[in-house]
Amino acid sequence: MRLEGKTAIITGAASGFGQGIAQRFAIEGANTVIADLNLDRASAVADTISKSGGAAIAVECDVTSNASVKAMVARTLEEFGTLDCLVNNAGIPQVNQPMLDVDEETFDKIFSTNVKSIYLTAIHAIPAMPESGGTIINTASTAALRPRPGLTWYNSSKGAVTTLTKSMAVELAPKNIRVNALCPVAGNTPMLGAFMGGEVTPDMEAQFRATIPLGRLSTPQDMATAALFFASDEASFLTGVCLEVDGGRCI
DSSP states (O other), X not given: OTTTTOEEEEETTTSHHHHHHHHHHHHTTOEEEEXXXXXXXXXXXXXXXXXXXXXXXXXXXXXXXXXXXXXXXHHHHHHHSOOOEEEEOOOOOOOSOOGGGSOHHHHHHHHIIIIIHHHHHHHHXXXXXXXXXXXXXXXXXXXXXXXXXXXXXXXXXXXXXHHHHHHHHHHHGGGTEEEEEEEEOOBSSTTHHHHTTSXXXXXXXXXXXXXXXXXXXXXXXXXXXXXXXXXXXXXXXXXXXXXXXXXXXXX
């Protein structure tokens, strides 16, 4: 198993990409911390993993709160004694609309969740990683690499994630902490409707799929496979990489 004996925190792990990553990590032997605002759903994911023979705990966490992130890391160390991998997956979308129609409260929420969260997890998670090193995986987006109208503030928040990933990678390299990012195209997750400006109709989904050369949306399994590679020793010489998991969308 590629992550045997390692402990990973996955934020936003109660559904979507985060859930897929957590389940795959557990299959590969990792102790998984299912961190999410929705404790009931996080607990359901952790229970499923545990019943399948994996090791998992659910932790309620608001990634925009310093105290909440600190408590999440402390709970991880209390339960498993170490922290080897952090997956900054929690994020929120922006409803597709003209940039000037987005109110200040929404702007602040987007940047607190998608950007400030990485600052907070860095403060508390990096000192908890062993001297031998660790891995950090940030969930960015194709929106950072191929920004389109209607999602300007979301695009820029994910652009910050890719820049953070590269800068963190260089600064943390002496500690042997690798930092990489995943840039997924949209998938059938709870965020899809917001990206498309409302309820997703079959016609809308078909139009979007037509912009992806491989002809489909991303899946949690796609993200989980890529995250597993970054977290494993097979990627020991990769840091600062922002990997497009997009079926060719960014070409």
